[in-house]
Amino acid sequence: MSPVDGPGVSSRDLPVDRAVTEGRALSADPEQIPQLADVDCPSELQARVEELMGRYPDRKSASIPALWAVQERYGWCTPEGIRQAAAVMRVTPAYLESVASFYDLLHTEPVGTHRIEVCTNISCWMRGGDELLDAFRAAAGEDEDDFFVTGFECLGACDIAPMASIDQRYYGPLEAAEAGVAIEQLRAGAEVLPAKALAKRGLAGDSPAPGASSIGGAI
Amino acid sequence: MPHELETRVLLEHAEDPRLRTLDGYKDLVSGYATQERAYKDMEQDEVLKELEDSGLRGRGGAGFSMGKKASFLPRGGMSKYLCCNADESEPGAFKDRELMQRNPHQLIEGIAIAALAADAGHAFIFIRGEYEEQADILDAAVAEAYEAGYLGTNILDCHRDLELVVHRGAGAYICGEETALLDALEGKRGNPRLKPPFPAVQGLYGGPTLINNVETLSNVPRIVSKGAEWFRQYGTEQSPGTKVVSVSGGVRRPGNYEVSLGIPTRDLIYGLAGGPLPGREIKAFYPGGSSSPVLTAAEGMDLPYSFEAMAEAGSMLGSGSIIVADDTVSIPHMALRTARFYHHESCGKCAPCREGTNWTVKMLERVVRGEATPMDLDIISSVQENIMGHCLCVLGDSMAMPVAAMVRKFRPEFEQVMAAAAGGIDPHVVVDAPPETLGATV
8 A cells, every 4th residue: 555545545635746736726627636625526436436546556546447436426427527536536637538538438428327338349240240239229219318329349258249238247149139128128127138148158168058059040 | 067178277167156256266176275385385486487387378469478477577675566467358359258257266366376476565457347247256256365364464474465456447458458558557548658668677656567367377376286297288388288268250159168278270160169150161260369360261270279380370379269250251341340440449659550550441441342443452461561560569460460361361352342342242242152153243
């Protein structure tokens, strides 16, 4: 644990980068480190970010986890949420914004409540990933408040191609028709495609993978 | 029961869900006994020597000797770090996901022993943000290991400390590159750094840092417990050990199979993964993830699956991920899919990669739309040559190598697809059609 960034240390006591603040008036400027008193940060979020900072020898290492925490709280990395995390971390909002905009899973625009990422990379493409993405888009329709459907680069589950990550859980191999089923289950708050959850699969070498015979017919 | 062609070492008892818990790990595979012995009875140099003698090569892609890498860290009292690269994002690779999901404690014990070899007091598992399920499993396992005293301060009363943090990324292939991983772990955008200095000298927070892949570190407990000789009974002289190989694409049983390195590639693709789907034939495959130059079935099927054999054949073993393309797959379209991935994932720091991936995508799009001429194929090849070796990291090369190989080995197919698309024919029809009918349609 670094001497300055322990979990018990208030973020206000942390050193501020002089080059950034000296000679400038404090304002809502994204180049300024906001004062905690000015951002109305929810106490749980503040506690969470402080706990995250305490895990690392350097508090800035907590920037990605802090942005995850912001996204969890607000649904996406809102400018206000970023300012709150920045105030706790004693970094500029612009800094956190630059980090958020680099990573595909951190959203700097509003997204639907349920996030569906459909892999369209090589192995999934070969087995119908594009058609699966179309099916999810069609099933979600115009309902952008509830669903965010996007094509995604390789999710690391080519064994269950074509597959999708639904609210950060993996499902596959999926038939295009199952997209509609999954959307309805999400709407109803039911368990999503229980038979297709990655967590429930055995090792490939132990027995023929479930659904393996039907994949050939699906293409 | 595993297939007779499999050699399960890392995946031993992996089908048993109890293995995920500390108690199960101890009961099933005598877990943490090696860490205890290493911490109580072994010196740093003994552990290093065992790792070097084993010949264990990095399982992340480069295949560099793990023991050597660990020995590059300077000695002395400065803060040193160990990073486990669990940012598995290479298209075709999904072996680390399996290892973390089924046997998280094996990785944690491997990290604890490797930290002794590197004299590191802080360790991190950088796991890709998409693997939330696996990150949750690791979090639970790390908590158990702290509770039982295998991590934390004064571990096993041996006056050694080790803090282990599971750090979730947020979706960027580039963070699998070791220096970009360090930047991401320091809370920045994941841009690669100029090397040298190498991370072993100046890595995380400026301190000496050992970075190893999940599978590499998962091998450590057994090597230290059973010895280098035991490890070398598997695999070949230059590629010792077993390897978890991800096989996907046009095969009947895609999945992870653990084999002794050096077995015939045919055994992996046909024997274990079940061969092509009914009625199809295998045309080509990537032997080591989407970054490896594709091999035609004739070139590659009978090669031993080892680092050296794949390198000799002009490709690479990489992360050990086979993607099979059958005869219904259009190679130009596959090249475009590959190029689009690297274009999307290029961090933009170096011009040859940033621009080269962009140009390649645009040219390949012209190919499949029928707007290209055969000269464009030469330009595509020349662009690939100008990317390779000209950037801070190998992301650009990772596109250039497979795309260049596809254009070189499948040039007639590129020309057929171009001509068909120009004539308004769906290029996939051309690929599906037997060669003798092509003259009529084109």
